[in-house]
Amino acid sequence: MLCRRVVPLFLVLFVGSSFSVAQATPAPRITKQTREQIVHAFSYDLVYIRTNFPMGKVGLKLRDGSLSPNGPELQQLMALWGPAAKPGDQARITDIAFKDDHIRFEINGGPIRKQKWWQHIQIQGAGGSTPISPSDSNANARGSFVDLYFEKYVPDLTGPELKDALRPVFDFDSKSPLDAYLETVSPKVKDAIQKHQVLVGMNHDMVIYAKGRPPRKVRERPEEVEYEDWIYGTPPQDVDFVRFVGDEVVRVETMKVNGQKIVRTEKEVDVAAPAVAAKQQERPATAPTLRRPGEEMPDTHPENPSRVPPVGPVPPPGPDKNPAPNLVG
Numbered sequence: 001m002l003c004r005r006v007v008p009l010f011l012v013l014f015v016g017s018s019f020s021v022a023q024a025t026p027a028p029r030i031t032k033q034t035r036e037q038i039v040h041a042f043s044y045d046l047v048y049i050r051t052n053f054p055m056g057k058v059g060l061k062l063r064d065g066s067l068s069p070n071g072p073e074l075q076q077l078m079a080l081w082g083p084a085a086k087p088g089d090q091a092r093i094t095d096i097a098f099k100d101d102h103i104r105f106e107i108n109g110g111p112i113r114k115q116k117w118w119q120h121i122q123i124q125g126a127g128g129s130t131p132i133s134p135s136d137s138n139a140n141a142r143g144s145f146v147d148l149y150f151e152k153y154v155p156d157l158t159g160p161e162l163k164d165a166l167r168p169v170f171d172f173d174s175k176s177p178l179d180a181y182l183e184t185v186s187p188k189v190k191d192a193i194q195k196h197q198v199l200v201g202m203n204h205d206m207v208i209y210a211k212g213r214p215p216r217k218v219r220e221r222p223e224e225v226e227y228e229d230w231i232y233g234t235p236p237q238d239v240d241f242v243r244f245v246g247d248e249v250v251r252v253e254t255m256k257v258n259g260q261k262i263v264r265t266e267k268e269v270d271v272a273a274p275a276v277a278a279k280q281q282e283r284p285a286t287a288p289t290l291r292r293p294g295e296e297m298p299d300t301h302p303e304n305p306s307r308v309p310p311v312g313p314v315p316p317p318g319p320d321k322n323p324a325p326n327l328v329g
Helices: 002-024 032-042 071-081 159-165 177-182 187-194 204-211
Strands: 046-049 060-063 066-068 083-085 090-098 102-107 122-125 128-131 144-149 216-220 227-232 239-245 248-255 261-264
Touching: 032 090, 032 159, 046 177, 177 187, 177 204, 187 204, 204 227, 204 239
Parallel strands: 060 144
Antiparallel strands: 046 090, 060 066, 090 102, 102 144, 122 128, 216 227, 227 239, 239 248, 248 261
């Protein structure tokens, strides 16, 4: 009887210890075959964007489902460099690069325009070499990228696992831009968009998804506060006047068919507006200038209330008898 009880207990302990060892075993590194399969399956695939991608050489980093930069820092990059893609936009994965501990996915050509093979060909002559198709590698670069980071190295993973890891930035399954965009907003905004309603506090994109592009716009600037009214509908239907100040809806006025007027100005949703860059880029010490020697900016002389800078002596003309602007900082 004792032996019969000891043997099952030993088997349970052995199976349990084997399971613990299997759990502690790290995932193997990604193989060359898996890399080729990922490149073949995802290259030039169309996806819907689920977050903001700024233009420029600063892309996004995705680690354990968390994005960086985010919040005000990301909004500042969007305001400074402009958007490469916004939630709901359709983009194309144009390049995939494998690094030691991350995979880079470029969208819409990436931040730097790649050169074609024929742009590397040069013609050798007496005056030197000249490319047959000269181009600037940074010209018209309007794409971006996201780096998907792992713990220590890129593990061997399947296509569904990779899609799930990229879900904070890419949606591979949406049928329309609206489906992708609705998953990026709050439940209250999502419900309003689906009901084609405008809430005070929405931004331009939300209103467009809810009501479409406005047939008419009116822009005015009374008392130094510029606003823009988007007008939807024509009598004898209900007419909505959606007023924007910047990128935020501050007033919604509805004129009913029966003559009733409904005005809403109380904020109904709180959407983070793009932050303006905190400070402008510093001017280089040797920046070119068109000021002549002796000219100074008005701010350098507070005692001079005039906004017209003092004019210095005109330099003598050069050999061409025409005074040239001073290009020395």
